[in-house]
Amino acid sequence: MKITIAGAGIGGLALALMLHKRGVEVELWEAVQDIKPLGVGINLLPHAVKELGELGLEDTLADIGIKTSQLAYYNRHGQQIWIEPRGRAAGYDWPQFSIHRGALQVALLRAAIERLGPQRVHAGHAFESFEQDADGVVARMRRRSDGALVETRGSMLVGADGIHSALRRLLHPVGDEPRFSGRMLWRAITESVPFMDGRSMFMAGYQDQKFVAYPISEPLRRQGRSLINWIAELRVPDGAPPATDWNKRVDRSVFAPAFDSWKWDWIDIPALIEGAATIYEFPLVDRDPLPRWTVGRVTLLGDAAHPMYPIGSNGSAQAILDARYLADCIADCAARGGDLLYALKEYEAERLPRTAGIVLRNRLNGPEQVMQIAEERAPNGFANIDDVIPFAERDEISQRYKRLAGFDRQSLADAARR
Numbered sequence: 149m150k151i152t153i154a155g156a157g158i159g160g161l162a163l164a165l166m167l168h169k170r171g172v173e174v175e176l177w178e179a180v181q182d183i184k185p186l187g188v189g190i191n192l193l194p195h196a197v198k199e200l201g202e203l204g205l206e207d208t209l210a211d212i213g214i215k216t217s218q219l220a221y222y223n224r225h226g227q228q229i230w231i232e233p234r235g236r237a238a239g240y241d242w243p244q245f246s247i248h249r250g251a252l253q254v255a256l257l258r259a260a261i262e263r264l265g266p267q268r269v270h271a272g273h274a275f276e277s278f279e280q281d282a283d284g285v286v287a288r289m290r291r292r293s294d295g296a297l298v299e300t301r302g303s304m305l306v307g308a309d310g311i312h313s314a315l316r317r318l319l320h321p322v323g324d325e326p327r328f329s330g331r332m333l334w335r336a337i338t339e340s341v342p343f344m345d346g347r348s349m350f351m352a353g354y355q356d357q358k359f360v361a362y363p364i365s366e367p368l369r370r371q372g373r374s375l376i377n378w379i380a381e382l383r384v385p386d387g388a389p390p391a392t393d394w395n396k397r398v399d400r401s402v403f404a405p406a407f408d409s410w411k412w413d414w415i416d417i418p419a420l421i422e423g424a425a426t427i428y429e430f431p432l433v434d435r436d437p438l439p440r441w442t443v444g445r446v447t448l449l450g451d452a453a454h455p456m457y458p459i460g461s462n463g464s465a466q467a468i469l470d471a472r473y474l475a476d477c478i479a480d481c482a483a484r485g486g487d488l489l490y491a492l493k494e495y496e497a498e499r500l501p502r503t504a505g506i507v508l509r510n511r512l513n514g515p516e517q518v519m520q521i522a523e524e525r526a527p528n529g530f531a532n533i534d535d536v537i538p539f540a541e542r543d544e545i546s547q548r549y550k551r552l553a554g555f556d557r558q559s560l561a562d563a564a565r566r
Contacts, residue, residue, distance in 0.1 A: 149482050150175060152287050152302035154275035154315055156183065158249075159450030159467030160308030161256035165203050166475035168263050172482055175300060176260060179309070181272035181292050183257055187249040188335045188428070189364040189377025191216065191349070191461035194235055194242040195555040196468040201242060208255050213247030214347050214363050222352040223522050225529040226412035230518050230542050234349070239557060246349060246362045246377070248337075249464075273298060275314050278305055278446060285445045304445040304488060306474070308467075311435075313452035319443055329432040329457065329511075331356065334380045334403050336424035337364070342374040343415045350415070354523035355513060356383040357406060359417055378420055379458075381432065382406055398429045432457055434511070437504035442492045449474060454503035460514040462506060462553050469554065470499050505552055515549040518542050 151167055153160045156178035167174045192213070197206065220231040235244035261269050273289035276297070280286070285305040289298045307315030316324070344350070346369055349362035358381040365375035380403050400421055410417040421427075434455050441448040450467030474495045481491035506514075513520050518537060526536045533542075550556035 149173060149478075149488070150302040151478065152285065152300055152305045153177065154287065154289075154305065154307050155179075155309035155313075155450075155452065156253075156257060156260075156269070156271070157308060157310055157450065157467075158253060158256065158464050159452075159471055160306070161253065161260050162199070162203075162468045163306060163308065163449060163471035163475060164260050164264060164269075165256065166199075166471055167478065168260075169203065170475055170479035170482075172475070172478055174264060175268050175270070175302065176264070177270045177273045177275065177287070177289050177300070179272070179274035179292070183253065183271060184250065187253075188337055188379075189246060189362065190249045190252070190464050191362070192245040192247060192252075192468075193461055193465045193553070193555045194240040194244055195553075195560055196465035197235075197242040197245060198560065199468050199472045203259070205255070205259065206242075208259075209245050209247065209252070210243070210366065212251050212255065212366060213245035214366055214369060216244040216246045216349055216362065217345055217347040218349070220344070220348060220350045221516065221519050222350060223519065223526070223529060224353045224357060224410070226352065226410070226414075227529055227533070229522050229533055229537070230546070232546060240560065242560075244461075246347075246364050248364045248375075248377075252464075275307070275309055277318065278315070280305075280445050304447070304478075304492065306447055306449050307452045308449045309452050311433075311451045311455040313448065315446070316438075316448055316452050319441075319446070319448070320438060324435060324438070326431075326433040326435055326455075329434075330383055331381055331432040332384050332403075333430040333432055333458075334398065334400075334427050335430060336378060336421075336427040338376050338378065338420045338423040339368070340374055340376050340420060340423055342369070342372070343376075346374060351516060351519065352410065352417075353381075354519045355516075357381070358516075358519070359407060359410060361415070361417075361420065376420060378424075380404075380407060380421065396429050398427055400424070400427055402429070434507055437507050438500070440496060441500055442496045445488065445492070447474070447492050447496065453500075454507055456503070456507045457510040457514075459510040459516055460506070460549055460553060462510070462514075465553070465555070466503055466506060470495075470503075473499055502554070509549065509552055515546050517545050 150173040272292040361378040363374040477491040
């Protein structure tokens, strides 16, 4: 049995490492020729850290990322709506990490090359097409260096090639366009003085005007500074995302004036925006949940399967959970000499409805609902948040999303016992 993976992002690399750990042969193909630590920050929730920890990578994450201590929500006047501990501070057996996405990808890539061997990791090969028969799948990759078409055969093919997945387009060529929220994101990184305790994440505003920030560098934190990942979000007037270039550089003047007054005693948001060297623009998009991910011996994983709004810090975590469940299904099939097609159906039956629920709940703002409710009930601010949203209501919104996404403490404790 050999598994072919198209895409060496976080999900594809996690799957490759998990399959290798289970003794399953794997080959990884990535379109980018030279994988560099590009991008901005992400959060790894405890259930995802648990899985990477089982690969022996927790110490690596701790060396580069911040162990997030707390998450706080504020209204657009800088008044606190909700605050809760995160990771080990919240009683989990695993931390939450705020980390540079590119640094995480490079760390996973290095582990994959070391464990699988460099001959199993092929950079500069973009997936193009496939053919399958009763015994396996032939995948065709276009080599970037010379344009040659390269074929590889495996027992199955996994598309982990992101929100613009070429494999997904082949499986679902009609009626699967990106769904634009009407909001744009501007993302950047700024080196600055720490805010709050230097390990906190905050979100301020509401659905149509929001600012998110968290530190992502443990080495810099040890020096008394912060490398702060931030996201500004605004509703825009026209109703369609840009047709091309979803990662373009823009000038801060496009959005910064909307946040000019967002300077409070605990954070200076205009200064954070001003301090960024480069700012990237993204449309806030997802795609409708698919009726199926799997066709024969071919399936999808991560953003290729379930692109979702970056709400609840959950996109990368769900890709890692996909990888864990798929690796377990494949390994169990290999150990029993079972039917690989059944294993893929089992994976889809477990993961598709779970992630579809998160996609749909994120459209309703997920745990960030408390910010929207505060804006609707008290647009001019409040004297006491309990008079606007009682504690029990805020707590239930937080816990409900944790249960849906699979990182409430009880679910994780049960999984650890199994």
